[in-house]
Amino acid sequence: MADAAVFKSEIKPDWCPGCGDFGVLNSLQKACADLNLDPKDIMVVSGIGCSSNLPGFFNSYGMHTLHGRSIPVASGVKLGNHELTVIMTGGDGDGYGIGVGHFVHAMRRNLDITYIVMDNQIYGLTTGQASPTTERLVKTKSTPTGNLESQLNPIALALAGGASFVARGFSGEPLQLAELYKKAIQHKGFALVDVFSPCVTYNKTNTYPWFKERCYKLEDENHDVKNFDAAMKKSQEWGDKLPLGVFYANERTTYEEAEPSLQNGALSKQPTVPLDAAILLEFV
Amino acid sequence: MADAAVFKSEIKPDWCPGCGDFGVLNSLQKACADLNLDPKDIMVVSGIGCSSNLPGFFNSYGMHTLHGRSIPVASGVKLGNHELTVIMTGGDGDGYGIGVGHFVHAMRRNLDITYIVMDNQIYGLTTGQASPTTERLVKTKSTPTGNLESQLNPIALALAGGASFVARGFSGEPLQLAELYKKAIQHKGFALVDVFSPCVTYNKTNTYPWFKERCYKLEDENHDVKNFDAAMKKSQEWGDKLPLGVFYANERTTYEEAEPSLQNGALSKQPTVPLDAAILLEFV
Amino acid sequence: MKRKTVSVWVGGAAGDGIASVGESLAKIFARNGLQLYAYNSYQSVIRGGHVWWQMRAGSEKVYTQPENCHLLIALNQDTIDQHALGVERGGGILFNADRLQVRPEHMANGAQSFGLPISKLTKLPIMQNTVATAAFMYLTELPLESLEKALSERFAKKKADVVQANIEAARAGYEFAKQNWKPFGLGLQISDKQRLVMTGNQAIAVGALAANCKFYSAYPMTPASGILHFLAPNGPKRGMCVKQCEDEIAAINMAIGAGQTGTRSMTGTSGGGFSLMTEAVGLAGMLETPIVIVNVQRGGPSTGLPTKTEQGDLFQVLGASQGEFPRIILAPQTIEDAFYTTAEAFNLADKYQCPVIILSDLMLSEHTETVDKLELGVKIERGEIVTEANGDGYKRYLDTPSGISPRALPGTRGTIYVSASDEHDEKGVVISDVFTDPPTRKKMVEKRMRKMDNARKELAKTYAPALEGTPGAEVTLVGWGSTINLLRALARRLEEEGTKTNIFLVKVIAPFLTEETTAILSKCKRLVMIEQNFTSQMARLLRMETGIRISDRILKYDGEPFAASDTFAQLKKILAKTPAPAVAGVGSR
Amino acid sequence: MKRKTVSVWVGGAAGDGIASVGESLAKIFARNGLQLYAYNSYQSVIRGGHVWWQMRAGSEKVYTQPENCHLLIALNQDTIDQHALGVERGGGILFNADRLQVRPEHMANGAQSFGLPISKLTKLPIMQNTVATAAFMYLTELPLESLEKALSERFAKKKADVVQANIEAARAGYEFAKQNWKPFGLGLQISDKQRLVMTGNQAIAVGALAANCKFYSAYPMTPASGILHFLAPNGPKRGMCVKQCEDEIAAINMAIGAGQTGTRSMTGTSGGGFSLMTEAVGLAGMLETPIVIVNVQRGGPSTGLPTKTEQGDLFQVLGASQGEFPRIILAPQTIEDAFYTTAEAFNLADKYQCPVIILSDLMLSEHTETVDKLELGVKIERGEIVTEANGDGYKRYLDTPSGISPRALPGTRGTIYVSASDEHDEKGVVISDVFTDPPTRKKMVEKRMRKMDNARKELAKTYAPALEGTPGAEVTLVGWGSTINLLRALARRLEEEGTKTNIFLVKVIAPFLTEETTAILSKCKRLVMIEQNFTSQMARLLRMETGIRISDRILKYDGEPFAASDTFAQLKKILAKTPAPAVAGVGSR
Numbered sequence A, B: 001m002a003d004a005a006v007f008k009s010e011i012k013p014d015w016c017p018g019c020g021d022f023g024v025l026n027s028l029q030k031a032c033a034d035l036n037l038d039p040k041d042i043m044v045v046s047g048i049g050c051s052s053n054l055p056g057f058f059n060s061y062g063m064h065t066l067h068g069r070s071i072p073v074a075s076g077v078k079l080g081n082h083e084l085t086v087i088m089t090g091g092d093g094d095g096y097g098i099g100v101g102h103f104v105h106a107m108r109r110n111l112d113i114t115y116i117v118m119d120n121q122i123y124g125l126t127t128g129q130a131s132p133t134t135e136r137l138v139k140t141k142s143t144p145t146g147n148l149e150s151q152l153n154p155i156a157l158a159l160a161g162g163a164s165f166v167a168r169g170f171s172g173e174p175l176q177l178a179e180l181y182k183k184a185i186q187h188k189g190f191a192l193v194d195v196f197s198p199c200v201t202y203n204k205t206n207t208y209p210w211f212k213e214r215c216y217k218l219e220d221e222n223h224d225v226k227n228f229d230a231a232m233k234k235s236q237e238w239g240d241k242l243p244l245g246v247f248y249a250n251e252r253t254t255y256e257e258a259e260p261s262l263q264n265g266a267l268s269k270q271p272t273v274p275l276d277a278a279i280l281l282e283f284v
Numbered sequence C, D: 001m002k003r004k005t006v007s008v009w010v011g012g013a014a015g016d017g018i019a020s021v022g023e024s025l026a027k028i029f030a031r032n033g034l035q036l037y038a039y040n041s042y043q044s045v046i047r048g049g050h051v052w053w054q055m056r057a058g059s060e061k062v063y064t065q066p067e068n069c070h071l072l073i074a075l076n077q078d079t080i081d082q083h084a085l086g087v088e089r090g091g092g093i094l095f096n097a098d099r100l101q102v103r104p105e106h107m108a109n110g111a112q113s114f115g116l117p118i119s120k121l122t123k124l125p126i127m128q129n130t131v132a133t134a135a136f137m138y139l140t141e142l143p144l145e146s147l148e149k150a151l152s153e154r155f156a157k158k159k160a161d162v163v164q165a166n167i168e169a170a171r172a173g174y175e176f177a178k179q180n181w182k183p184f185g186l187g188l189q190i191s192d193k194q195r196l197v198m199t200g201n202q203a204i205a206v207g208a209l210a211a212n213c214k215f216y217s218a219y220p221m222t223p224a225s226g227i228l229h230f231l232a233p234n235g236p237k238r239g240m241c242v243k244q245c246e247d248e249i250a251a252i253n254m255a256i257g258a259g260q261t262g263t264r265s266m267t268g269t270s271g272g273g274f275s276l277m278t279e280a281v282g283l284a285g286m287l288e289t290p291i292v293i294v295n296v297q298r299g300g301p302s303t304g305l306p307t308k309t310e311q312g313d314l315f316q317v318l319g320a321s322q323g324e325f326p327r328i329i330l331a332p333q334t335i336e337d338a339f340y341t342t343a344e345a346f347n348l349a350d351k352y353q354c355p356v357i358i359l360s361d362l363m364l365s366e367h368t369e370t371v372d373k374l375e376l377g378v379k380i381e382r383g384e385i386v387t388e389a390n391g392d393g394y395k396r397y398l399d400t401p402s403g404i405s406p407r408a409l410p411g412t413r414g415t416i417y418v419s420a421s422d423e424h425d426e427k428g429v430v431i432s433d434v435f436t437d438p439p440t441r442k443k444m445v446e447k448r449m450r451k452m453d454n455a456r457k458e459l460a461k462t463y464a465p466a467l468e469g470t471p472g473a474e475v476t477l478v479g480w481g482s483t484i485n486l487l488r489a490l491a492r493r494l495e496e497e498g499t500k501t502n503i504f505l506v507k508v509i510a511p512f513l514t515e516e517t518t519a520i521l522s523k524c525k526r527l528v529m530i531e532q533n534f535t536s537q538m539a540r541l542l543r544m545e546t547g548i549r550i551s552d553r554i555l556k557y558d559g560e561p562f563a564a565s566d567t568f569a570q571l572k573k574i575l576a577k578t579p580a581p582a583v584a585g586v587g588s589r
């Protein structure tokens, strides 16, 4: 087992003291160490947001891309070199807001990639506007008299969207979180880990104590991770009880397994060869 | 009750003979007539696709916008003048493919608008590529060896996304379809009607006979439209049995009802008034 | 030290409350009849980093942030280390002596050390900013009451004891300063002339409200978020629906939908969000739906420098969206101008039924300035609107001599039509599917493009290009947008040195006022382009539109605003050289 | 009738199978050693409308679709009504006499009526196209066997009796023609020289395969879909992953992701899709990720004319995305050129680590032409790649004299780095959050932009701007993209009339080859710009880049390609006028 320190980059995270994202990062470093991964075989891809700064603090290849576009970029990375372990990290605004279209399609596509969403129910980096997971009637900078839209339910959406692995963690539960990451990375196919990662600066509603009071663990309840209906039912819990853990895990053929062009190793490693003249038969 | 002919425009539909979209159009004309709507109080907004040509054939105000953007445009129309009956029409590619991000957020937003998707499981206008609802392994122009992505489930997605009205029709069942439209239009809040509308030219898999064999009606089964779990369960049926009808209907506060600026009538009808100098107090 | 103005810097880390100190000071200056100009330099981080508020105030109009200061309020050691030498001789550094240190090297340029024993003056360390501000009041001879008022307002929503604690801290700070130091004797001329203190973004927001804009849709993005942040609480009270959307694509398309109903609509973003809006800009052009789009430029490319200023999006907005359609692009220059231009943008959008883009930049949108007054009763022209028509007769896209087709709002009896993004005929019927029809296509392209002929004429009157300053000057400084203040300052300095100088700003970017601009610039003796980008985008545009090539250029692209003295030095160097020989353009061969 | 070439039009409704007839004929011509050029005019509808295939073939190079035809194969009455008068004297109209009518007025220009009694010749009315094609073979003296072969291939995947039925119908049609009519005696010189028949889109696709592009991501959009349709079945066999995405935003971002791994990647779309790609174009610029983007222009604005040709996106691609970054834009002209340019685009992308945009147009991408041959063994240059580096030492964004930082592919030991869209330092560490760093920012901007200096030099060699045709000509026709063929045809005609003429095409749109282009154009005697848009975008770009203003312009924006004779008439009118006085540009004042 490698040392989690291997995955620390030279850059000190610049999140606000107490930000939930620290926990997300630490647990991810631990998970990768536990899995004995080599930093050079990992690519972490993020969008834009406080949470999306993570790749800079994690020692592996990284791409810090556009707001909402981590999924397509990461999908391209995986198709370009499917020998890499590809992890996407970002925020609720990034992934469930502007990027939700890619999210929906990524689940159908089922590439073997892991998506970690630091869900703080707010737009952190842009100083506190409502996000898709902001609760109804909560006041934010953009909704000073209360948010009028219902909260998006990422777990239910992922299940309905066909994700083959759906889990939720909490940065206040770092050990469970690391375990969830390990399962997600080891899962063959698209894996979502939604993480309650409190924004201590702009979200004064969904705070550490708020979560602590409400969170419980699915593994303590004998939840059957292969039972879609049960997972969907669990996904509907919100308010007094917030389940953490794996909601659903059910492997199916991945895109890489089925895609003909990927059957001879990574595309990026194919030797350069002149195009066979047979192609011209298409034109005679 | 008005005559459906009132809603026929001067333009003859240019869909292929036998295209499912004819049925969608006819039933919509009947529904609007049955509801005694006045063409001048309706705005039909579409994206781009064969199906999105509908507004040109329907006698009311219309906007034929961009591929995938009917929802935000229509949302703007509704907010700009919420006295209009706003209906969106489009295809599976338009709404569940490129436009799915807006779809997800529109359901949370719950404006009182109706979304009709002519779901032919193919890209018709661009001559037959895979769409998000194309079944796995089906061969299309863009997937000549078979589609590798799982089919998107619009009903489940809508339920998970928080749509307050979710129904499915079939253009081979025009009377039921008209009834579904009426319910959807009368429903206060975001209403989805997904319609099996066969593309006779490019989809040789999901044909009229294919649907005829499989479709049955939820109303024949005593399905409880207020039961979310039952609706979600029903949404999972695909293959031998395809339920038609209302899966779920449960009104909640609409966006227009809650938005403070809309409480004095349509924005577009507000008189022009000089800005009160009190605003300057913000700057002293 | 120069008299009658005061320059102050406030520095610390994000989260230290610099902006609050800065904003309080700005209000205090303004309420005491002083004019001011402030710029806040910050980074894309919520806590940490280095935030640096630079403000100058005085009894006359102030045009730029100060390059040096009389007083540095340092909230952390880093600020002292970085900025102490920027304090003018005889000025001073105000700091929390419990935590920070001013060492002799910090005073090498003659600054005084004004250490505040915070723990002795207040029980709450968080009050350090209040204490320092109060000391500042004493040193600059501003009335303590204005600070007390500002504090009461700031903490009005908090518990009463918060206000009280702050006021006590302020009094303690003031008292301490009084007992230990002497006022600077800056001679600030306090008066009771009231002015507004606002940012460019706020001016844009108020301009929209004044124009009776009733719909603002946006997705948060620095440096445009200030518009959203102002309108979200203030719009609804005035009947404006303010909608945060799921992305910029939704934001502009919603604005188009609302615009189509006849509701005046606006969306706002920065370059990256504008990129996403690109496709819909053409939609508005094709549907002929009035809409106002604000693009506040920031450092690019891509995510770039989110909190830094640049003028790098000129060609992005000029070329945005496929194909050709009329668009109007205006670059406001000052805060007042941002207000009036925004208000006028709605008239233009309504009259010419096209997208109107307001191209601002971070410097203009985010800097704070005093404004004498804003005439809220702006002219409102809704363009040609049909109120009742015979069903068969109404043609939404009627081909008229002006190209403008009278608009019927949905719901107007007898005017049913469909607006299509496909090419269509005068009635709106698409001509791209069953029969394409080249003559109709040609007619419709010409109809749309013709609208810009009148728009150009109107714009040439409303915003007549003109030189500002000495006629027939030796040197003409050319620029656009927020650098007007810099250009004015540079011109003044050159004049002081005896070089007759004037300035020229391009305000109407599209449709370009070619004739008027050519007439003016071709008579100028020596042109120097000053803009905030790498490729001199405006010089390129000018060459394209007028044939005039300006090869003397001062360009800045490091994200920081131009510093007047540094730029002046560059300018002098350029002017010292003999002008490059005029490279003649080649015409019509 | 002109000898040694044959012109044929095939017309009907969408769904009538015109494209099949056209494609069969094209293969038949080519297999008989003839060269051809064909354009298909169609609409955005799946059934109905009017599809019109226009083809010319001959033993020498053919440059344009025909404006008149020898034979019109009419599959519906509408085709006869619209096009009968376009048949040359002595030519004829082939049609199903059971359903359609040729009346005397249709023959007013001297066409013959060739009615085919389809029901007598075949039992299946669906065979009418085969019968008509066979009759065409007889009239033009082409061997029936080539048609039989084409039919066997076309229906190879169907049941054997389908092939048989078609062949019988063909024989019946041929026999009927033989018994009733006489061959035209066009004197087509049949040979066994083999040529390729392909479209521009196919050439782009094969160019990408030849360049070892292994990843193509796209979202369907006319007129770029042909690339996807060719690659979807043909790419995977050659190790290319072809990915249809959920939208164009995903398409380009996936290509960037794949490009980052070292896989050569391409995406393709039309203007509307390119609009959506805008933001990510800047991402590729900032991350310095090699990527090739194909934009096939169609009629705009907005959805516009999806199936019609235009050159209206020049400024859209030039300005795409906020801020400034290096980009290379190339406009291929012919089918061969599309192949080689695409292949070379990958070398440029790899060497200069930037987005390379191939700006095609519908005419180029969708027209069909014979091509002598393609050299599949294209040069492949992957640029500077680091294969092993010491961890601490590797700087992904090393500031080098060329601006090019050697690239390490992910997985290369000792080279870990993060690529960020925020401004970053040489190591890739972002400098926009905790400390913005103006000097580093400046350095990095300059490093990136400097790459274009070398690119410009290389491009000036690879694609050296040059006049084609008579040196020192009286008239120079200027254009870009697919109109090269038109320009050549016009030049030939002018030369035939005794006016020395040459042509000049702009191929490298960015970085613009200013010096070389200025040197050439400033020596030309008379310039006429010919392009397919309303605002003469290329003339505007030329003025911006060279100062040369071309005010004589022939512009077309009705969606149809230029017709040579019509354009020639316009050209003659222009040349009859004395040239407008050269409006001198004004330099450096």
Ligand SMILES: Cc1ncc(C[n+]2csc(CCOP(=O)(O)OP(=O)(O)O)c2C)c(N)n1
Residues within 6 Å of the ligand: A048, A049, A050, A051, A052, A066, A067, A090, A091, A092, A093, A094, A095, A118, A120, A122, A123, A124, A125, A126, A131, A199, C219, C220, C221, C222, C248, C272, C273, C276, C303
């Ligand atoms: C196209 C675009 N639009 C807007 C932005 C501005 N922006 C940066 S981060 C962000 C939201 C961040 O929220 P989230 O993803 O939840 O991350 P957090 O900061 O909360 O971790 C936004 C809107 C951007 N960078 N790009």
Ligand SMILES: Cc1ncc(C[n+]2csc(CCOP(=O)(O)OP(=O)(O)O)c2C)c(N)n1
Residues within 6 Å of the ligand: B048, B049, B050, B051, B052, B066, B067, B090, B091, B092, B093, B094, B095, B118, B120, B122, B123, B124, B125, B126, B131, B199, D219, D220, D221, D222, D248, D272, D273, D276, D303
């Ligand atoms: C931005 C953009 N991308 C692509 C297209 C091309 N396009 C037009 S319609 C269409 C798909 C149509 O599919 P669907 O929405 O299912 O409608 P259908 O034709 O099947 O009814 C596409 C990809 C476009 N118009 N705009």
Ligand code: SF4
Residues within 6 Å of the ligand: A014, A015, A016, A018, A019, A020, A021, A050, A051, A120, A124, A125, A198, A199, A200, A201, A202, C046, C047
């Ligand atoms: S603003 Fe919120 S999300 Fe961002 S770093 Fe601070 S606590 Fe974390």
Ligand code: SF4
Residues within 6 Å of the ligand: B014, B015, B016, B018, B019, B020, B021, B050, B051, B120, B124, B125, B198, B199, B200, B201, B202, D046, D047
């Ligand atoms: S292509 Fe398909 S969807 Fe389009 S009109 Fe024809 S049958 Fe209908």
Ligand SMILES: [Mg+2]
Residues within 6 Å of the ligand: A049, A091, A092, A093, A118, A119, A120, A121, A122, A123, A124, A131
């Ligand atoms: Mg967040």
Ligand SMILES: [Mg+2]
Residues within 6 Å of the ligand: B049, B091, B092, B093, B118, B119, B120, B121, B122, B123, B124, B131
């Ligand atoms: Mg479809």
